[in-house]
Amino acid sequence: MIEGLLNSFIAMAGMPLLLIFIGTFIGIIFGAIPGLSGGMLVALSLPLTFGWSPINAIALLVGQYVGSISGGLISATLLNIPGTASSIMTTMDATPMARKGNAARALTIGIWASFGGGMVSWLALVSISPVLSSWALKFGPWEFFSLVLVSLMLIASLGGDSLVKGLIAAVLGMLAGSVGWDSITGQERLDFGFERMQSGFDMLAVLVGVFAVGQLFYEILYPKTIDTHDLNPAGKVSMRMKEFIKHWAGLLRSSVIGTIVGILPGVGGSIGSIVAYTTEKSLSKTPEKYGTGYEGGIVASESANNATVGGALIPLITMGIPGSIVDVILIAALTLHNLTPGPLLFENEPDIVYGFMNSMLLGNIIMLVIMLLGIRYFAKIIAVPKTYLTPILLLVCVVGTYAVNNSMFDVWVMFGFGLLALVFRLVGLPAAPFVIGLVLTPIAEENLRLAVILSEGDYWTFLTRPISATFLFVALLVAFKPIIGPIISRKLNKQS
Amino acid sequence: MQLKNINKLIHALLIATAPLLPAALFSLPVLAKKEEGTYPEKVIRVIVPNGAGGSTDKVSRLFVRELNNKLPVGLAVINIKGGGTSKGAQKAARSKPDGYTLLSTHQALLTSSALKINRLGPESLTPIAQIAHETYVIAVSPDSPIRNLDDLFKASNEGVNGKRIRVGVNPGAANHFFFLKAILHTKADVVFVPSGGGAKTLKQILGGHLDTSIFAVSEVHQLIKSKKLHALAVFDTKTHDKLSGVSTARQQGHDIVIKLNYTMYAPAGTEQSRIKVIADALGEIVKQKSFVEDLQEQSINPDYKTGAALQQTIDKDYAEMKIIANHIKQKAQENAAKKKR
CATH class of the missing domain: 3.40.190.150 (Bordetella uptake gene, domain 1)
Known part of the structure; x- marks a missing residue:
């Protein structure tokens, strides 16, 4: 494997490297501008990659993913607005530090922490994926169905502030995912007599609609004016290695937490950084420092959110299950290049797997260099007026979605899902469970029915197979978390 | 939602639909390099x-x-x-x-x-x-007792270890027809499992959940080379460059070509x-x-x-496909009748 990884690394020189650079650079910008996100950028760029070699497509998209997660740090520090959801916890300490006149220092800590988190999760990606991949090859449809069920429950319960809202969004996504031909019987369903709906919704149109168009509509309805007078990071863009090293244990812990949270299907950067921050605070001898501009807080949040990138790529590569929302788009990208993510990717297309790994590694290094050198300039980009940006992005959405299938129907689907995403936002429903529900439903259905056929109608097989039974038990635990959780904590409180 | 906001949304929709014009132009003859009076x-x-x-x-x-x-x-x-x-x-x-x-x-x-x-x-x-x-090849897991076409035909009739063999196909698609084409003359009794196309079926075979299926060479040649799959036969008139050592059906005494x-x-x-x-x-x-x-x-x-x-090839293929389609329908009716009972 190491030889393959090295060969692929050498082969990345040239166009893939350039694309990683471009991807990371634009990713940082999108991550830095509040209202724009990595998901939006990757969805927007996906149609562009159609017709490219798969490695070039992966290089650009993974670069964007890494860049966007890191870019959120800039606005979180300077404006107290997280550029992306995954930088929410960064605002707790980076903003107070910036307000004390140490903005550049806060950014430098954040950048190095992001790099550290990215590298730890890259190591996990490289070492865990081959093992998990050969293990996942033994998974039958029973295990895959149960795993998808866990993913749906996790994203519904962790993705938003309420399990019920999460479940409503997930069920709506599942309904949208059921439109089209029944994969087993070939029966048409939920097409309401529209011929074009018989083959289901084009995934690319849906993703661009939900991630990009919905957000752009929201920006138009509720434009935010950014107070730009704070956008000049004061202080030195340097720090002593000694200062950074004293947080090594926190960085390592948070990176591991971020990686593990990333591996959990459908759960991404924001949860990773929240869990890591809370853990670090509870382990600290001086928890009162957290939230006052403490370096350890920035390290915990930023290393964890970047670590989720590598973690989330693990289930994608090994099982074809999205580790985060951006991974849903990466799966669509692979499908667009006639590649099926999952355990066979290692066997059939090792170059693609190594391409993912090397793109992440290079993206991380490039992110470090670009951000350290360009921090003062990136800060200015935040103030780019949306008046110019929004129409350009909408144009890219329309042309990109149209061009893949040369289909106007796909453009209307894109606008339809964009409006739906806007409505979701206005009524407080989370978009993540909707998209995950939509993507995972066909996988769940196919595996459920295959499992039942293979076990000749015997549903008990789901419980007699140990891995499948474990997954189902976890799904049940997550579903009853709102009931069980308070009971356990009450008992624990009584005991203490 | 305020009226002002609705106006903004309409404005945005107008901005958004403006780009549809260039998009629509993709399919218009305007972009064509014209040459009057001739086709195209x-x-x-x-x-x-x-x-x-x-x-x-x-x-x-x-x-x-x-x-x-x-x-x-x-x-x-x-x-x-x-x-x-x-x-x-x-x-x-x-x-x-x-x-x-x-x-x-x-x-x-x-x-x-x-x-x-x-x-x-x-x-x-x-x-x-x-x-x-594109040439097709039938493959099994390396530890399968089925080693060649004769074994497959025997297993299709008698099963393996007392069980009917499970074949992964995409129901009604080319791989379903192609597999039936290979085994139809044996009066085989196999279980077709709707596992989908290429990669999905492969995963089930490698996991030990299915016995066999038919694949395009591009889908499996690497797995066959790395001995993760065992190829029974290539259905072409000559061996395939990417599958050295795998004999054709003809070489095994069966005149079956599937392309x-x-x-x-x-x-x-x-x-x-x-x-x-x-x-x-x-x-x-x-x-x-x-x-x-x-x-x-x-x-x-x-x-x-x-x-x-070309017309002759298509006609011959279509005649074969119609026989196979009748077989599929007949089997479906038999299964439905069995279920009723």
Whole structure:
């Protein structure tokens, strides 16, 4: 494997490297501008990659993913607005530090922490994926169905502030995912007599609609004016290695937490950084420092959110299950290049797997260099007026979605899902469970029915197979978390 | 929501729909490199009845890319998937027979027609040219007791360890028909499991949940080379470059040839002179070294046929597909009757 990884690394020189650079650079910008996100950028760029070699497509998209997660740090520090959801916890300490006149220092800590988190999760990606991949090859449809069920429950319960809202969004996504031909019987369903709906919704149109168009509509309805007078990071863009090293244990812990949270299907950067921050605070001898501009807080949040990138790529590569929302788009990208993510990717297309790994590694290094050198300039980009940006992005959405299938129907689907995403936002429903529900439903259905056929109608097989039974038990635990959780904590409180 | 905001949303929709104009222009003849009075003089739409990015789409786009260079006009690929390729095929068949709408497909046109999913049938289209073919191979897990075609035929009749063998297919699709074509003469009794196409079926075989299936060489040659799969036979007239050591069905004493033939069609009634223009251009393309290399990279071989020879191949294939379709329907009725009992 190491030889393959090295060969692929050498082969990345040239166009893939350039694309990683471009991807990371634009990713940082999108991550830095509040209202724009990595998901939006990757969805927007996906149609562009159609017709490219798969490695070039992966290089650009993974670069964007890494860049966007890191870019959120800039606005979180300077404006107290997280550029992306995954930088929410960064605002707790980076903003107070910036307000004390140490903005550049806060950014430098954040950048190095992001790099550290990215590298730890890259190591996990490289070492865990081959093992998990050969293990996942033994998974039958029973295990895959149960795993998808866990993913749906996790994203519904962790993705938003309420399990019920999460479940409503997930069920709506599942309904949208059921439109089209029944994969087993070939029966048409939920097409309401529209011929074009018989083959289901084009995934690319849906993703661009939900991630990009919905957000752009929201920006138009509720434009935010950014107070730009704070956008000049004061202080030195340097720090002593000694200062950074004293947080090594926190960085390592948070990176591991971020990686593990990333591996959990459908759960991404924001949860990773929240869990890591809370853990670090509870382990600290001086928890009162957290939230006052403490370096350890920035390290915990930023290393964890970047670590989720590598973690989330693990289930994608090994099982074809999205580790985060951006991974849903990466799966669509692979499908667009006639590649099926999952355990066979290692066997059939090792170059693609190594391409993912090397793109992440290079993206991380490039992110470090670009951000350290360009921090003062990136800060200015935040103030780019949306008046110019929004129409350009909408144009890219329309042309990109149209061009893949040369289909106007796909453009209307894109606008339809964009409006739906806007409505979701206005009524407080989370978009993540909707998209995950939509993507995972066909996988769940196919595996459920295959499992039942293979076990000749015997549903008990789901419980007699140990891995499948474990997954189902976890799904049940997550579903009853709102009931069980308070009971356990009450008992624990009584005991203490 | 305030009125001001609604106005803004309408404004945004107007901004958003403005770009539709250039998008629509893609399909207009304005972009064509005009040559008055001759065919072709405007953009030719090539319908691919599969999703963008799939293997049929990829191969079709290779032809289209080369045709773009050969013809004085541009060609645009339109993906219309669904109904086992019948949606796209019917759309092409119903188009004006003026040579500006073509269809790029393979035997899926015949299988969906034999199953009556495509109600218009292959006679609704005129074949222009077959450009290439993809060879098929039957494979099993390396630890399977089935080692060659004779073992497979025996196992299909008698089962393995007292159990009927489980074969992964995409119901009604080419791999389902192709597997039946290979074993039909044995009066086999196997369990067809709807595991889907290539990668999905492979995963089930490697996991030990299925016994066998039939694959395009491109889907499995690496796994066969690394001994993660065992190939029983290649269904071509000669062995395949990427599967050294794997004998053909003929070499094992069974005259079975199974190939996926990539063919371009025009709606029935299209002028022969126009069909000839496209057929000739495709004939020149298959002679190009770079094109052949691109095909072979995907384990596909150039195999150019046109006119009566092509029609004969299609007719023979369609007759076989109809026999297999009847067999599938009969089996489905038997299973339904068994369930009722």
